[in-house]
Amino acid sequence: MIKDVTEDVTDDPNPSRATLTRSPLSDGEWHRLHPLTPVLRGGLVLVVVLGIVIANLRERLIYLFVPGLRPDIPEWDDEEWVTGDPVDWVIANNLYWLAVVFVLGLLVLLIAWYYLSWRFHTFRITGDQVEVRSGVLFRTQRRAPLDRVQGVNLTRPMIARLLGAAKLQVVGAGIDGNVKLEYLSTADAEAVRADILRLASGRTLDGTSAPSPSGRPRSAAIAETVTRGVTGLIEGDDSQHAEPESVVQIPAGRLVASHVLSGTTFFLIAAIVVTIVLLTRGVPWVLFGFVPMILGVGAYWFNSIVKSLRYSIAPTPDGVRITFGLFTTITEILPPGRIHAVEVSQPLLWRPAGWWRVRINRLSGRSVADTASATDPFTTVLPVGTHADVERVLGLILPALSPDERALIADAGARGTGPAGGFMTTPRRAWFIRPFRWRRNGFLLTPDALLMRRGAIWRSLTVLPLARLQSIGITQGPVDRAVRVANIHGHVVMGPVTAILGAIDRDAALALFGDLARGTVAAVAADRAHRWAAPDAEASGWENEADAPGLTDDADAPDGADAPIERGGDA
Amino acid sequence: MTIPPPPPIPDDRPPAAGVAAPAVEATDVREPARLELEPGVWHRISPKYVWVQVISSGSILLIVVAVMLVLTLVLHQWWAWIPGGILTLILVWTLAITPRQARSIGYRLREDDLVFRRGILWQRFVAVPYGRMQLIDITHGPLDRGFGIAQLKFVTAAATSGVTIPGLEQATAEALRDHLVVVAESRRTGL
Numbered sequence: 001m002i003k004d005v006t007e008d009v010t011d012d013p014n015p016s017r018a019t020l021t022r023s024p025l026s027d028g029e030w031h032r033l034h035p036l037t038p039v040l041r042g043g044l045v046l047v048v049v050l051g052i053v054i055a056n057l058r059e060r061l062i063y064l065f066v067p068g069l070r071p072d073i074p075e076w077d078d079e080e081w082v083t084g085d086p087v088d089w090v091i092a093n094n095l096y097w098l099a100v101v102f103v104l105g106l107l108v109l110l111i112a113w114y115y116l117s118w119r120f121h122t123f124r125i126t127g128d129q130v131e132v133r134s135g136v137l138f139r140t141q142r143r144a145p146l147d148r149v150q151g152v153n154l155t156r157p158m159i160a161r162l163l164g165a166a167k168l169q170v171v172g173a174g175i176d177g178n179v180k181l182e183y184l185s186t187a188d189a190e191a192v193r194a195d196i197l198r199l200a201s202g203r204t205l206d207g208t209s210a211p212s213p214s215g216r217p218r219s220a221a222i223a224e225t226v227t228r229g230v231t232g233l234i235e236g237d238d239s240q241h242a243e244p245e246s247v248v249q250i251p252a253g254r255l256v257a258s259h260v261l262s263g264t265t266f267f268l269i270a271a272i273v274v275t276i277v278l279l280t281r282g283v284p285w286v287l288f289g290f291v292p293m294i295l296g297v298g299a300y301w302f303n304s305i306v307k308s309l310r311y312s313i314a315p316t317p318d319g320v321r322i323t324f325g326l327f328t329t330i331t332e333i334l335p336p337g338r339i340h341a342v343e344v345s346q347p348l349l350w351r352p353a354g355w356w357r358v359r360i361n362r363l364s365g366r367s368v369a370d371t372a373s374a375t376d377p378f379t380t381v382l383p384v385g386t387h388a389d390v391e392r393v394l395g396l397i398l399p400a401l402s403p404d405e406r407a408l409i410a411d412a413g414a415r416g417t418g419p420a421g422g423f424m425t426t427p428r429r430a431w432f433i434r435p436f437r438w439r440r441n442g443f444l445l446t447p448d449a450l451l452m453r454r455g456a457i458w459r460s461l462t463v464l465p466l467a468r469l470q471s472i473g474i475t476q477g478p479v480d481r482a483v484r485v486a487n488i489h490g491h492v493v494m495g496p497v498t499a500i501l502g503a504i505d506r507d508a509a510l511a512l513f514g515d516l517a518r519g520t521v522a523a524v525a526a527d528r529a530h531r532w533a534a535p536d537a538e539a540s541g542w543e544n545e546a547d548a549p550g551l552t553d554d555a556d557a558p559d560g561a562d563a564p565i566e567r568g569g570d571a
Numbered sequence: 572m573t574i575p576p577p578p579p580i581p582d583d584r585p586p587a588a589g590v591a592a593p594a595v596e597a598t599d600v601r602e603p604a605r606l607e608l609e610p611g612v613w614h615r616i617s618p619k620y621v622w623v624q625v626i627s628s629g630s631i632l633l634i635v636v637a638v639m640l641v642l643t644l645v646l647h648q649w650w651a652w653i654p655g656g657i658l659t660l661i662l663v664w665t666l667a668i669t670p671r672q673a674r675s676i677g678y679r680l681r682e683d684d685l686v687f688r689r690g691i692l693w694q695r696f697v698a699v700p701y702g703r704m705q706l707i708d709i710t711h712g713p714l715d716r717g718f719g720i721a722q723l724k725f726v727t728a729a730a731t732s733g734v735t736i737p738g739l740e741q742a743t744a745e746a747l748r749d750h751l752v753v754v755a756e757s758r759r760t761g762l
Binding site: 173363470471472473474475476477478481482483484486489491492493494506509510513514516517518520521524 | 602603604605606607608609681683684686690692693694695696697698699700702703727728729730731732733734758
């Protein structure tokens, strides 16, 4: 297996590869990760072990350096291991050498293990897939096709940032379908990300080669990344690449205020008041119940503020780039067409300030254990923004929408009530099903999206791009039937955005059901998001059948393929 | 890539062959508020499904009744009438509506999508474009096998789609699966 590893990340000697179309990291050969990977991955373990050791030997260390503090306890018994302390035992039995050899041996083993696992952890990027091999004893190999890439994110935890390294994660579509490259130097990670996205987009890559960062000895490379990391941290600029300008600026004050004006704050205040009242009434046990809860909620609250600081969203040639985080920075590039549902919402408390939040559903490729929406930071693409911000963000994440449609979404969709803008709302006879919002509750179908407007108190608007809609449902219960209404369900991938609209006139809902079925098929036929930037000829070259479903059937499939369906459909 | 011609759907032969049944439930003129799609052929599920459901609900009913009787008559636990009675009522009601419920289940193979319907009081229609197929599951339990029926599940990337067609003849289920796979391949889409 090792002989396959022909090259190394940091000392790639082959200049001919550099003249190729991509950066040298994606030349289809096997590469290794950042040489500091073992330190970064094992660093935490070492720190924890050191912490335990120091905590246990604290007094002994103090006595060692400040002998005057040593309490006047009698000298320990030379023959027996009375105290039960291993250090006492070593000293008592004169086993210094053995102890030193043991500790050193352990260290060497540990370092050897980390070194081996680094040696065995390789990746390669070929024309249409990313592949990672890892594991010393249990080898694992993971391949991800590039046309299914849902996004690529870079995570830079505090320590890794100091060392100029970053985690790269290629987000796939399945459950637990992500490919992780931990760690790469920041420059390499940026290059790999750009390569993956460019290859995934189906663009031909020529003449875009970055100068090869290779040819230096490894130690120099490490030193350089560390220096760059430290400077970057001081200057506050994480990337030496020109970072695109964010289209939305969130002042820190607005961010904090938006969190203060949330339900969590009221919950926190109520909990604190209850605790204080109960304490003054002499009920001490509330401390055990309430204080941990208050601390937990407070920590969550603080974290969500800190996470949203330094938020930026910007267009790049490869997709929308979203950055979050003050200490741990996460940057994700979402290629176009990877967003399955968008929700523009406004809690009641934000209404006086005119703030909105934009959330999305997308395939996050996480394992079942953490599919909860809270753990995917990129379900919130705009934590808090003004009306104009919403319009700009919508323009970025739904580029297929025309400016008119965008304005419609932001005005009639987000704020309006009644039939203004073409919305079909709940009929008056069904007001009691949605007593507060029946004037606002409605839908609008545009050529490439379905808008669902809901909520009079907590306003929200769901936008479902038809090209991503998986299926549609229509339901009707007995109460609905009595007033001739029905409910519309848009079925999209899991996420924070739900797409259910209740109490729509029965005939309108049935018409929508038919229109949606036709509209979805048409949108899918026109959709080429899996190779979003490929020229037409190229796209059909990549995936013959997949590219123009429904249109090329005559060419692709024998006529017999469709005959039974048509008969079934319109008989 | 060559696509083999899909096997014909047994239900899909012309009605003259006597296999395909006409509409599931004719449009009910008394209830114009019900959901109805444009007229067309709805494929129905096998009548054996009713028997499978009756047997499984019936056996639960028997167990519930037996436990209730033992508790009340032998052990003199009179309170057992209350939960037992409620459960019995629910099960009897389920049994009573099973045939009608089974009649309400149907699917239609339109040109670009599969439409699935079920429910009488709570109606549900789902339309799934063929290209959205991720995989198709066919499952049959022991009772299903005894009657030779199977359940076909059309899985998309959305968990909420929920297109599960129960009570298909095994041969129909397999033919339908093969057909759907072929059609989905010819209309494959991105996610």
